[in-house]
Structures are given as C-alpha cells and as structure tokens.
Amino acid sequence: MPIEVPAAAEIVKHVIENQRRTKAPRRKQPAPLWSRVGQLTGHGSGYSQAICREYGFNPDEIWAAQSKNHDGWTGEKCERCKGTGEVDTAHSFGACPDCGGTGELYVAALDKRAAP
Numbered sequence: 001m002p003i004e005v006p007a008a009a010e011i012v013k014h015v016i017e018n019q020r021r022t023k024a025p026r027r028k029q030p031a032p033l034w035s036r037v038g039q040l041t042g043h044g045s046g047y048s049q050a051i052c053r054e055y056g057f058n059p060d061e062i063w064a065a066q067s068k069n070h071d072g073w074t075g076e077k078c079e080r081c082k083g084t085g086e087v088d089t090a091h092s093f094g095a096c097p098d099c100g101g102t103g104e105l106y107v108a109a110l111d112k113r114a115a116p
C-alpha cells in the first residue's frame with residue numbers, strides 16, 4: 001500500500017509551525033517569522049511575508065522572545081546573568097548590564113515605547 005503523503009499546503013503549514021517554535025540561537029537577535037521562512041525557501045522579504053499570510057501566520061511574529069507590553073521586557077531569563085541579575089566583574093559581583101540587575105531578558109528590538 002502506498003504511503004499517503006499530506007497535501008502540499010499541510011506540509012508548508014507544518015514547516016512554518018516548526019519555525020515558530022524554534023528559538024533563536026543564544027546571543028542572537030530573534031528574527032521575525034518571515035525572515036526564517038525566507039531562509040528556508042530562498043525567497044526575499046516580500047514573497048516570504050506573503051507566504052506567511054497565505055498560510056495564516058503573522059509574518060512579524062517573533063517567537064524566541066515576545067514582549068507582552070511592547071516595552072522590550074520578555075518575562076524570560078536574562079541570557080547573560082542567567083536570571084540572577086548579577087555578573088562576575090573584575091573584583092566582585094555587580095549588577096548585570098544587560099538587564100540592569102532585574103534578571104529579565106530585555107530585547108531592544110521589541111521595545112516600541114520610544115519612536116526611532
């Protein structure tokens with residue numbers, strides 16, 4: 001009996017869904033969904049955004065880190081200090097410069113408070 005292969009649209013949806021769940025590599029700015037779809041398909045931004053929309057996805061979605069209040073704070077652990085808020089400086093422990101000692105991951109790209 002032949003293997004039943006899903007329709008092309010189902011395969012595409014599945015691939016994009018996997019991308020949504022893939023976190024950005026450490027120390028890298030998270031990329032919007034369309035950018036990751038573009039890397040997979042070899043298409044540019046316009047085409048990749050259209051692909052996302054065609055299959056019901058938000059092309060601008062950033063999965064790796066999301067800021068609910070659009071202030072850049074993600075509710076995830078700061079990568080530099082592992083959420084402790086402190087880093088080992090030359091002589092002693094000090095407040096982590098990435099998160100200002102909060103221990104929370106801050107992503108400037110997600111901070112929509114200040115107009116560029």
Ligand SMILES: [Zn+2]
Nearest residue numbers: 078081096099
């Ligand atoms: Zn930190």
